[in-house]
Each structure stands twice: as structure tokens, then as C-alpha cells.
Amino acid sequence: MIKDFNIPQRTIMTPGPVEINPKVLQAMSNRMLGQFDPAFLKIMDENQEMMRPIFGTKSANTLAVDGTSRSGIEAALIGLIEPGDKVFIPAYGRFAYLLAEIAERAQAEVVMMEKEWDAPFEQADIIAKIKEVQPKIVAMIHGETANGQLQSLDEVGAYCQSQGIFFLVDCVATYAGIEFKMDDWGVNVAIAGTQKCVSVPTGLSLVAFDDKAKEFYLSRYQKERGIRTEDDPTNDRHISSNYLDMSQLIHYWGPDRINHHTEVSALNYGLHTGLRLILEEGLENVFQRHRLNNDAIVAGVQAMGLEIFGNLDTKMNTVTPILIPEGIDPNAVTDFLLEQFGVEIAGSFGPLFGKIWRIGNMGHSSRRENVLQVLSALEATLIHFDAPINKGEAVQAALDIYLNHAS
Numbered sequence: 001m002i003k004d005f006n007i008p009q010r011t012i013m014t015p016g017p018v019e020i021n022p023k024v025l026q027a028m029s030n031r032m033l034g035q036f037d038p039a040f041l042k043i044m045d046e047n048q049e050m051m052r053p054i055f056g057t058k059s060a061n062t063l064a065v066d067g068t069s070r071s072g073i074e075a076a077l078i079g080l081i082e083p084g085d086k087v088f089i090p091a092y093g094r095f096a097y098l099l100a101e102i103a104e105r106a107q108a109e110v111v112m113m114e115k116e117w118d119a120p121f122e123q124a125d126i127i128a129k130i131k132e133v134q135p136k137i138v139a140m141i142h143g144e145t146a147n148g149q150l151q152s153l154d155e156v157g158a159y160c161q162s163q164g165i166f167f168l169v170d171c172v173a174t175y176a177g178i179e180f181k182m183d184d185w186g187v188n189v190a191i192a193g194t195q196k197c198v199s200v201p202t203g204l205s206l207v208a209f210d211d212k213a214k215e216f217y218l219s220r221y222q223k224e225r226g227i228r229t230e231d232d233p234t235n236d237r238h239i240s241s242n243y244l245d246m247s248q249l250i251h252y253w254g255p256d257r258i259n260h261h262t263e264v265s266a267l268n269y270g271l272h273t274g275l276r277l278i279l280e281e282g283l284e285n286v287f288q289r290h291r292l293n294n295d296a297i298v299a300g301v302q303a304m305g306l307e308i309f310g311n312l313d314t315k316m317n318t319v320t321p322i323l324i325p326e327g328i329d330p331n332a333v334t335d336f337l338l339e340q341f342g343v344e345i346a347g348s349f350g351p352l353f354g355k356i357w358r359i360g361n362m363g364h365s366s367r368r369e370n371v372l373q374v375l376s377a378l379e380a381t382l383i384h385f386d387a388p389i390n391k392g393e394a395v396q397a398a399l400d401i402y403l404n405h406a407s
């Protein structure tokens with residue numbers, strides 16, 4: 001007979017999913033509410049409200065798409081794309097290719113600008129290319145999780161605004177960990193997830209959009225068959241997906257609450273608590289906590305004599321990519337960390353597969369005790385595998401950061 005499962009104790013220092021605050025888990029175990037129960041609608045409304053400051057927007061247009069982050073990305077993108085539309089995507093890491101994949105499947109004409117994954121673009125280079133390509137949409141990644149690099153967006157956003165080009169940004173790896181200023185940077189649509197710095201389990205994607213994007217989505221609205229009456233017009237330009245139809249989602253999350261899917265109650269309870277905890281801590285304090293823990297991770301890794309991949313000036317605070325020393329088996333190290341210490345770190349993808357490990361520093365996992373634990377466990381593991389590292393220095397270097405910060 002199958003026995004009850006056992007969830008082992010873990011210290012999760014990957015770039016997501018991360019550890020969940022027990023208060024979020026507690027909130028998620030609350031009793032069920034019907035999806036149109038006013039008590040539940042209030043939770044949805046408040047979730048929409050609490051998402052906004054973290055996106056850096058005053059726009060009233062925020063909602064959650066049920067599904068992992070890519071559900072929100074897909075909904076946001078395919079709602080803007082009509083067949084043949086030109087979408088320009090600068091890629092300095094893996095997730096730009098996800099945007100391209102989604103846009104291509106939505107029959108866009110995708111134009112990419114590619115570079116090595118060790119640094120983001122100069123914004124001037126992106127703008128020069130936008131002038132040449134003249135796209136309808138520019139889609140970009142704020143923080144590339146696969147290589148830990150962060151892209152500045154303000155000049156690109158300002159240029160897109162001046163030209164009436166839609167600017168869509170994936171801030172999945174930065175939302176609630178690193179400042180994001182949707183309004184100031186001229187971003188029309190931004191998408192985040194829950195499993196990284198929001199510290200809520202996967203399953204919801206958070207989307208914010210300005211009035212221009214809202215108007216465009218709604219211009220493609222067609223009420224679903226089965227609830228449509230003779231008075232409801234059909235729309236030749238309706239969005240091809242039903243589940244990821246932003247125009248229907250806007251009506252579902254809006255005051256008219258037109259029935260679409262059945263909203264996930266437990267995740268909305270968790271999201272409410274997750275967002276509230278972030279706002280209670282204070283956004284600037286949250287960013288500062290990530291900054292400090294990042295400094296400690298970097299100091300510890302460098303004290304071991306390990307090299308950090310990519311440009312340090314543009315490295316995200318939420319991910320530290322470490323070059324794997326020659327002759328060391330990447331998987332043997334991550335397996336040993338998990339089996340012996342219950343500590344999880346990650347590898348990477350594409351050209352960085354087998355070349356780097358990534359230590360995440362996100363949300364509820366971004367805590368001093370986790371940082372000290374991952375550094376001591378990594379050091380002991382590398383010593384076990386005879387890697388040429390400086391012994392006994394990593395934790396001291398990280399402690400120095402914390403103690404100097406406190407004094």
C-alpha cells in the first residue's frame with residue numbers, strides 16, 4: 001500500500017521555487033470559499049491592490065492568471081499579438097527565448113537581437129535596433145534567471161512610449177526582490193510570478209498593464225459561448241486562446257465579474273498573505289535585505305576563490321552564478337549538497353549548462369541563516385570533492401558583511 005508522503009527538511013537556495021513563509025502556508029490551509037462569495041472577492045480585490053506598488057505602478061489594471069509565470073507571459077503577449085505583427089526581442093539569456101517562442105506560436109514576425117549571456121545590453125544599442133526594425137511590440141526580460149544579469153529598461157521604455165510601441169517586460173525573477181518601476185520606465189505590460197521573491201507556491205502569475213494595453217486587450221473581447229446572448233457581439237479579432245484571453249480575464253477580475261475559470265482560492269489566500277508580508281516589511285527594506293544577503297553570498301563565494309560568472313556590476317541581487325571549477329562534476333556537488341546538508345542550489349541552461357551553479361537569494365529564502373548555511377555546506381562539499389578552494393574563509397567573509405552592516 002502507498003504510504004503517506006514525507007517532505008524532507010530543505011534549505012532552498014535556488015532561483016525559485018523558494019521557501020514559503022509559514023504564515024503563507026497557514027493562510028492557504030483555510031477553508032474553501034465560493035468564487036463569487038463577497039469574502040473571496042474582497043481577497044481578490046486586495047490582491048490586485050497589493051500587487052501595484054511592487055510593480056511600481058499606479059495603474060488600476062492588475063490581475064492574476066492561474067498558472068505558473070509563463071501563463072501570465074503568454075496571456076499578456078498573445079493578447080497584444082495579431083498574426084503578422086512584428087515583435088522585437090533582445091536576448092541576453094534564456095527567458096527572452098521563451099518570449100520569442102510564445103510570440104512565434106501566436107504567429108508574430110519575431111525579430112531577435114542576441115548577445116553573449118554574460119551581461120545585459122546597452123540600452124542605446126536596443127533603441128538603435130528598434131528604430132531599424134520598427135516593431136509593434138518590444139518584449140524583454142528585466143532579470144535573466146539563467147545567468148543572473150539585470151537589464152536597465154528606462155531609456156528603452158521612454159523610446160517605446162515616444163513611438164507608441166508596446167513595451168512588455170518579464171520581471172518574474174526581480175519582482176519583490178529588486179526595484180521595478182513600471183510607470184517611470186514606460187512599461188505598458190509587466191509580468192511576475194509567485195514562486196520567487198513573493199514566496200508563495202507556483203500557480204499564479206501576476207500581470208500589470210496600463211490603460212493603453214487594457215484598451216487594446218478589450219478591443220479583442222468576445223464573450224464566451226455558453227454565456228453569450230444575441231445582444232453580445234462576436235469579434236473577428238478575438239484572442240485565439242480561451243484560458244489565456246486577457247480580455248475575458250479583465251472582465252472576470254473587473255467589477256462586472258463575468259464568469260470565466262474557477263479562481264484558485266488557496267493560492268489567492270497565500271498570495272494575500274505573501275503580498276501583505278512584503279508590504280508590511282516595507283519595499284525598501286525588502287530590497288535592502290536582498291542586497292545585503294547578496295553581498296554576503298558574493299563575499300563568501302569569492303573568499304572561497306570561486307569565480308562569479310558575468311559582469312558583477314550588472315549582476316542581479318537575486319541570483320549568483322558561480323563558474324564550476326575545472327574537473328568538478330556539477331551534479332555530484334548539487335546531489336551531495338542535497339543529500340548531506342538538505343541544501344538545494346541550481347545548475348543552469350543552454351550555453352551555461354554544466355558550466356555554472358546558481359545560488360538563489362529570493363523572498364523568504366533570502367535570510368542570513370540560509371546564506372551562512374549554503375556557504376558552509378558548499379565549502380564542505382567542495383572540500384569533499386577536492387576542489388581547489390580557500391578553506392575556512394567563506395563563512396567568515398559573509399559574517400564580516402553582516403557584522404559590518406550591523407555596526
Ligand SMILES: Cc1ncc(COP(=O)(O)O)c(C=O)c1O
Binds near residue numbers: 068069071098
Ligand atoms: C525570468 C523568468 N521568466 C519566466 C519564467 C517561467 O516561469 P514559470 O516556470 O513560473 O512558468 C522563469 C522561471 O524561472 C523566469 O525565471
